Amino acid sequence: MNPMMNFRFDVILVLLCSSVFFCQCNKDNTNQLDNLLFSEEFDTDGPIDESVWNYDIGTGIESSGEGWGNNELQYYTDRSENVFVENGLLHIVARKEDFEARQYTSARINTQNKFDQERGIFEARIKLPEGQGIWPAFWLLGSDISEVGWPNCGEIDVMEYRGQEPNKIAGTVHGPGYSAGQSIGNTYTLSEGGFDEDFHVFKMEWGINNLSFYVDDELYHQVNPSNVPGQWVFDNPFFMILNVAVGGNYVGSPDASTNFPQTMLVDYVRVYGN
Numbered sequence: 001m002n003p004m005m006n007f008r009f010d011v012i013l014v015l016l017c018s019s020v021f022f023c024q025c026n027k028d029n030t031n032q033l034d035n036l037l038f039s040e041e042f043d044t045d046g047p048i049d050e051s052v053w054n055y056d057i058g059t060g061i062e063s064s065g066e067g068w069g070n071n072e073l074q075y076y077t078d079r080s081e082n083v084f085v086e087n088g089l090l091h092i093v094a095r096k097e098d099f100e101a102r103q104y105t106s107a108r109i110n111t112q113n114k115f116d117q118e119r120g121i122f123e124a125r126i127k128l129p130e131g132q133g134i135w136p137a138f139w140l141l142g143s144d145i146s147e148v149g150w151p152n153c154g155e156i157d158v159m160e161y162r163g164q165e166p167n168k169i170a171g172t173v174h175g176p177g178y179s180a181g182q183s184i185g186n187t188y189t190l191s192e193g194g195f196d197e198d199f200h201v202f203k204m205e206w207g208i209n210n211l212s213f214y215v216d217d218e219l220y221h222q223v224n225p226s227n228v229p230g231q232w233v234f235d236n237p238f239f240m241i242l243n244v245a246v247g248g249n250y251v252g253s254p255d256a257s258t259n260f261p262q263t264m265l266v267d268y269v270r271v272y273g274n
């Protein structure tokens with residue numbers, strides 16, 4: 001090889017090494033997160049498994065304030081009319097009916113004190129309902145919420161959605177100084193069709209100082225401590241929540257165009273860690 005060839009070879013080698021190193025950095029958060037820690041496949045028909053899940057009941061007045069802190073309109077129940085497992089799928093059903101002085105019922109279930117995890121991959125395969133005022137979500141709250149309150153505990157919305165915009169979902173984080181209207185989120189829009197037409201996988205990878213949000217393995221949102229105008233609170237275990245709200249600040253009320261009942265179907269919820 002002449003000196004010029006050597007030079008070119010060195011440059012190419014350096015470029016190759018840099019790109020390999022760069023890729024390893026990007027994937028470093030996920031490489032160690034391949035151990036299945038939690039798997040809810042919803043393969044037993046009937047009520048939800050209460051060794052894993054709790055029901056949130058009522059209007060939220062005891063915990064978050066009337067309307068679950070968001071002026072939501074539904075009354076959450078544990079009745080089979082609102083929540084059950086059938087044919088491998090969790091069904092959460094929002095209904096229009098008079099119940100306990102409310103006009104709507106639905107369900108919200110959580111893993112508080114039964115399963116929580118710090119860092120890892122949290123994913124669920126879900127087919128969403130649709131319609132003005134329908135607000136389903138797959139989300140996480142810091143397990144220290146009973147000590148420090150919200151938003152100090154942190155909140156990670158892996159997926160939330162406005163039923164009147166069925167082609168778009170959002171992934172969002174809330175914490176002290178960046179909650180509610182100041183939360184840090186981004187949206188993902190389907191190129192065609194709606195999230196009510198088929199199942200999709202909603203995934204959040206939680207590494208050290210990094211949260212990454214995916215739809216069907218497509219990355220659309222990342223958050224790290226430099227993005228949040230407040231304390232980074234994603235260094236404690238979080239528990240999971242699945243719900244379908246009706247009305248509230250995020251979506252507005254249902255109207256004459258909204259068809260009831262509306263059902264969220266969940267095929268599975270899985271958590272991987274190291």
Ligand SMILES: [Ca+2]
Binds near residue numbers: 041042267268
């Ligand atoms: Ca299933």
